[in-house]
Amino acid sequence: MKKIGVLTSGGDSPGMNAAVRAVVRAGIYNGLEVVGIKRGYAGLINGEIQNMDLSSVADIIHRGGTILRSARCLEMKEEEGFKKALNVIGIFGIEGIVVIGGDGSMRGAEKLSKAGIATMGLPGTIDNDLAYTDYTIGFKTAVNTVLGAISNIRDTSASHDRVSIIEVMGRHCGDIALYSGIAGGAESIIVPEVKFSIEEICKRLIQSKNRGKRHSIIMLAEGIGNAYEITKDIQEKSGLEARLTTLGHLQRGGSPVAYDRILASRMGERAVKLLMEGKKSRAIGITGTEICDQDISEALSMKKEMNMELYELAKVLSI
Secondary structure, eight states: OOEEEEEEOSSOOTTHHHHHHHHHHHHHHTTOEEEEETTHHHHHHTTOEEEEOGGGGTTOTTOOSOTTOOOOOGGGGSHHHHHHHHHHHHHTTOOEEEEEESHHHHHHHHHHHHTTOEEEEEEBOTTOOOTTSSOOBTHHHHHHHHHHHHHHHHHHHHHHTOEEEEEESOSSOOHHHHHHHHHTTOSEEEOTTSOOOHHHHHHHHHHHHHTTOOOEEEEEEGGGSOHHHHHHHHHHHHOSOEEEEEOGGGGTOSOOOHHHHHHHHHHHHHHHHHHHTTOOEEEEEEETTEEEEEEHHHHHHSOOOOOHHHHHHHHHHTO
8 A cells, every 4th residue: 555545525524624634644654645635526536636745734633624625426426427436546546545424425435445445434424323433523523512502592592581492413313412402401302213292392391481490492403304393383382482593504613622633533543554454445433432443334234323321311301
């Protein structure tokens, strides 16, 4: 292994830059030539390749987003686009690629590995929706961002005796809603993995008001359905004033917390090490405190499960 590439794909997440930095510096430390592939798979197809040196990744570990930029690329799923990507890899003499991104990015990495390209997948997504790893790069930063928003919203909610419903990201995985809801003291947490009852939520809200509580917070994962309709339904059935706040892409930005910087750095260094050992198709994650790796196809076949112990804890603490 003499030359490797690194790309970031799909939705950006805080800590991607730390991962890119780790790949580049670990590669150079071990005598490898490292290139950056701009705009994810779209940039790979179009040959947007740049040489990376130590200066290329200086002063980026604290920055959100990705210096390599990112994009979603439907062309990569098509045979013609995939062949273009393979041609570019051959032309530039890239022997191994580190892909940083979520589920879709990992599936692109899987496709490359099946075509004979040594490929490492790093889980860069705020949703924490990859089952093979305890945490993904950017998740804990996103939760902290949501916590800041909860604090601000609580101030105005208490001033007006309102129910505040906060919609966060998570189409298929409610981890952001769950973790930020517990840490932020939410009365109810609505996630796509668990059935919910509007009537039960309204009952809890009314009981809270009757014992003197001036405001309430409800966390809602975006994958649950139409947030406006749910807010309207809660307001009509509870008789309480309810307001919806959708945080959207606010959750993706910002400087990564220490955990995400360290996690990304450890994973990036492991990716380079595995490539140098001759490994071909690995998804890198964390179990407990240990960095782990397994076959990409096996990792992607695992089903993400909601942490029901945490979910039940939220119900206990919100009485």
